[in-house]
Amino acid sequence: MEEFYLVNGKILDVRTGKFIKADLKITGKQIASVQEKAPTEAKKVDCSGKYLIPGIMDAHVHLVWEGTAKDPMYETVRDGNYLNFAKGVSSAEKSLKNGVTTVRDLGCNDDCSIPLARAVNIGLIKGSHIVPAGSAIQGSYGHCPMIGYIANTKEQLIDKIKRLKGYNIEMSIPPLHWIKIMASGGAAGLEDVGPCMYSPDELKAITYEAHRLNMKVAAHALSRDAISKCIDAGIDTIEHGGALDEELLHKMKENGQVWVPTLQVYKELARGKGMIADVIVEKASAVEENQKKAFSAAMKIGTKIVAGSDAGSPNFGPHPSIFKELVAMQENGMSAAQVIRCATLAAAEELGVKDRGVLEEGKIADIVVLDANPLVDLHAFTEHLSAVYKEGLLV
Template sequence: MRLMRRSLLPLGFAVFAGSRPALADAPVALEGAEVFDGERRIGRATILVADGVIGAIGPSGSVAVPAGARRIDLAGRAVVPGLISAHSHVGNSAGAETGGRFYTRENVLAQLRQFAAYGVTTVTALGLGPAAFFDIREEVRRGGTDGADLLGAGMGVGVPDGTPPAGPMNLNDSQVARPGTPEEAREAIRAMARRRVDIVKLWVDDLNGTVPMMRPEIILAATEEAHAHRLRVAAHIHDLEQARIVVRSGVDIVAHGIRDKPVDAALVAAMRERNTWYIPTIQINEANYIYADRPELLADPFFGRALNAGLRAQFGDPEWRRSALAGAASSREEVAVNQRNLKALHAAGVRIGFGTDSGATAIRIPGFAEHRELELMVEAGLTPEQALRCATGQSAELLGLEDRGLLRQGRRADLLVLDADPQADIRNIHRIRAVWQRGREVSGALG
């Protein structure tokens, strides 16, 4: 029998939520900004921050500011919760290259700092994490690294010779478990549970028939075992039929958008009945051509902050641009199908989370990808407020995180201060003035 969804909190959540020492900074009052709290607009407000959490929040004039508090005037600005990525990767690229050899402490922490600079204050690494992932995650949880908080699936589970393809992605055997039988899949999940992963990742996709697809009996065995350990399961898919299989198998999260066909009434009904989450990851395909389509991005300070020298050289190469554009037709079509399916699923009441697959390859750029995803979600037909809900409160709920995602009393003071209101224009999310994490400013203006 399927476990009740409320019981499926990540096994490591209690440790994560309470592992850092309490902060003892003087209270800070953020006053006068237009505030979106992750669920609704509350207008001009005061946010009182103390000991890393929100001590009080309410309309301007309604919050008692204690004597000795530091007061920061944010009149004319906007505040939203820190963004939460439920599907990213870390440590799998450097420069313009991709591969497991780049998974080092220094590289992972640098990428987490880049995420935070772009306002992504919590990152979920959905697989490709070798043993070093667990040590880095614990270091991040202890604090002092000035980057996004890190959750993850450790290695993740694929199948022999399947997705993710080891050769093209330069992966090593420590990055993906590849069971060949249901019992081997169960043992892989048990091993991950012993390492206290936050979530389980299954790679199901067959890459358009070019590699073996994960068999339904393995999906079912892995999902049942994960639920026995109170772990949520996210499934990597591409096609409508793959989505049908994983939803029928009881996974909790469809971790990529459906990009081959329109969703149908049967799938929508099944996802609603099972409370299955959906993460569209539209930018995953747009990344294949946007930098060739828009060479002017290289002169944009907001984009430039995310670029390393290797990517800057690649994107500036006319031959690379010609090659990228020559092969762009299929990616453009997949973006369009993905957007239509997002609109249909959202309108039908399916629960939508937020992620981009950023970091899986070099061109899926941490931080910038998340900003583009918000724009693509709005282009698909969501309002800016609906897209922001997906990226904040709803992604926290998807991950079982009850301490962040909403600007509410007692929750973490993870927030963005913006120079303009993103509910008026989602592109205003670019106009970051400051990023706060656990009640401290960790990053300033971009560009």
């Protein structure tokens, strides 16, 4: 088992938002110590003048979408399962090389994020850790059906949840397992945002069955009707939350539910006139305007927020996109330390991967090394990346 030290660097304690000066001892895949001084004869990597951060997490990605297409929905249908899987491989590899060590994939064709996660776990692919949700469950009039699974009745919903659980087990994906539902229409599509796609009874059946099987539920929800019903049904994470208001944010806080805002994607869609359909620009503009108010309110109320980017979305740029999202969160009033916590410790706790997200003894050695202080400028992640370690190995 290889053992080495990262010495003379400044280590970010994401719990306090402050850097400490210490040597980081890595043994195999784990952090063995944060305080032990490296012996003279030990193998060392000098990190003088560098800043050590826990591996960054993106709680909302679509690996089978590359982020460079004007219409990834059409390309998903055109390219088929094999090419889409190859795109997922490429996206996972790019993400890791750029310091994103864990992603939660919230929608793909034919549940392919699950075998993709296995391919990473057994070392066939050198990509980010993947927390897969398979294809997004939705009704027949839903959002992005090419990365979804159509379930229109309670029986179909329960059957799909059980099949996803079984597929995760078959692929040896460690729990906690996730599913994703499309609870409303979307901005990046021609459909109406509209009412909630499922009835309160159906939503409660979804959460009951998922939680019974030790799974969590993420819900794409833009309209107030969909958001409100998802909150009442006990959905774990609200994705986008385009019509969130103070009343709903208070409910989420009381219930311990989490908001994944994906601010930047709507900002960019809203500025896509001439490149994407006018109806998408119009819907995204409305979401962007409300999200600014909701984000400020969420910080005051204390609603839990986790960073997610919706990487892979139309005209959003290649993976990863999370660093643009972190800047957007800061522009909307969150401190750099809080932003980084949302993309590390807070993400790890919510996604169920509590073996990472903080540089502490016993945690997985997923580490980003920077040449500049991200608490001063979050662009350090993209402009001053020095090294990335995943499970103690230099990427």
